[in-house]
Amino acid sequence: MIKIKNLSKIYTNGRNQVVALKDISLNINQGDIYGIIGLSGAGKSSLIRCINRLEEPTSGDIFVNSINLMTLKNSELRNARKKIGMIFQNFNLLHSKNVFENIAFPLRLVKTPKKIIKEKVNHLLELVELSDKAHVYPSQLSGGQKQRVGIARALANEPDVLLCDEATSALDPKTTKQILTLLKNINKEFGLTIVVITHEMEVIKEICNRVAILEGGCLIEEGSTIDIFSKPGNSVTKHFVDHDQALPKQYMKGKVLNLSFTKGSADKPLISKITKKFDVDVNILSGKIEYIQEKPIGKLTIQMNVDCHKLLDIISFLEKNNVKAEVLKQ
Ligand SMILES: Nc1ncnc2c1ncn2[C@@H]1O[C@H](COP(=O)(O)OP(=O)(O)OP(=O)(O)O)[C@@H](O)[C@H]1O
Numbered sequence: 359m360i361k362i363k364n365l366s367k368i369y370t371n372g373r374n375q376v377v378a379l380k381d382i383s384l385n386i387n388q389g390d391i392y393g394i395i396g397l398s399g400a401g402k403s404s405l406i407r408c409i410n411r412l413e414e415p416t417s418g419d420i421f422v423n424s425i426n427l428m429t430l431k432n433s434e435l436r437n438a439r440k441k442i443g444m445i446f447q448n449f450n451l452l453h454s455k456n457v458f459e460n461i462a463f464p465l466r467l468v469k470t471p472k473k474i475i476k477e478k479v480n481h482l483l484e485l486v487e488l489s490d491k492a493h494v495y496p497s498q499l500s501g502g503q504k505q506r507v508g509i510a511r512a513l514a515n516e517p518d519v520l521l522c523d524e525a526t527s528a529l530d531p532k533t534t535k536q537i538l539t540l541l542k543n544i545n546k547e548f549g550l551t552i553v554v555i556t557h558e559m560e561v562i563k564e565i566c567n568r569v570a571i572l573e574g575g576c577l578i579e580e581g582s583t584i585d586i587f588s589k590p591g592n593s594v595t596k597h598f599v600d601h602d603q604a605l606p607k608q609y610m611k612g613k614v615l616n617l618s619f620t621k622g623s624a625d626k627p628l629i630s631k632i633t634k635k636f637d638v639d640v641n642i643l644s645g646k647i648e649y650i651q652e653k654p655i656g657k658l659t660i661q662m663n664v665d666c667h668k669l670l671d672i673i674s675f676l677e678k679n680n681v682k683a684e685v686l687k688q
Pocket of ligand 1 (some may be wrong): 404
């Protein structure tokens with residue numbers, strides 16, 4: 359659906375150059391809700407804005423529905439962009455127009471007949487549950503309502519792809535959840551491919567089936583959200599996944615392991631098995647169940663007094679049983 363090949367972006371201001379994206383390649387499949395996460399300055403906005411050439415890439419190719427956007431002339435690009443909707447952190451609504459006219463705007467641009475505009479906008483208002491606000495102006499709406507208008511406007515031309523540029527960052531947690539639920543429903547109902555950039559792992563966990571991690575303009579990890587979340591491969595990914603699991607120093611005695619239970623391992627009595635099989639006392643320091651798109655992943659931090667050989671045997675036993683074990687202290 360979207361194929362990004364060797365994409366680079368360098369900003370040039372006079373003599374200064376900033377390399378924002380370095381040789382990024384990734385594939386986004388039809389129907390994916392694809393998350394791109396990274397710390398501030400990692401290159402997320404540059405990447406999402408390069409996808410529809412709102413930002414001009416320095417080099418590389420971007421295929422959307424097998425068409426290489428990099429080869430398109432202005433008018434062809436304008437046409438291709440009609441099938442790529444976008445929503446923004448600050449909503450970007452037209453303040454002098456009411457909700458109906460904001461949603462109608464892209465339809466009027468392509469000279470859609472009035473009757474069809476009315477039908478389409480009313481349908482979109484229903485979809486985003488704002489039928490009663492059609493004649494209200496943006497200044498009279500809450501942040502969540504403004505983003506609903508942004509979503510309806512982005513859907514007006516029936517796009518194949520929806521790009522979401524930090525779409526929930528300005529919203530409180532409850533409103534964020536409502537907007538994410540709306541995006542999830544739209545994805546399911548219309549099979550719309552959605553690309554989300556965010557710095558919040560909660561957003562990724564809630565709606566994305568795949569995720570890419572950006573750091574310093576490079577793609578450092580990519581995969582299914584459940585795999586990345588249960589087996590983060592490097593320290594930046596771990597920062598997003600485990601940042602809430604730091605333990606106070608006084609608990610870091612003996613050997614300390616972080617365990618992630620997935621794929622059926624959560625319903626086996628593995629801790630009690632370790633105790634018996636390896637003749638060891640296991641002390642549980644913390645535990646919780648996370649949900650990745652409604653699928654549970656168990657997280658447990660345990661502490662044991664064992665030597666390094668026994669520790670390795672225990673880790674290998676756990677991994678054979680689909681439990682990812684990370685040594686926090688040895
Ligand atoms: N117009 C620009 N001119 C020069 N440098 C820029 C420009 N836009 C972005 N950059 C630089 O490119 C790098 C990536 O920025 P970008 O906004 O893509 O990151 P980000 O991950 O979206 O960050 P944030 O989460 O803070 O928005 C940063 O070093 C930034 O300073």
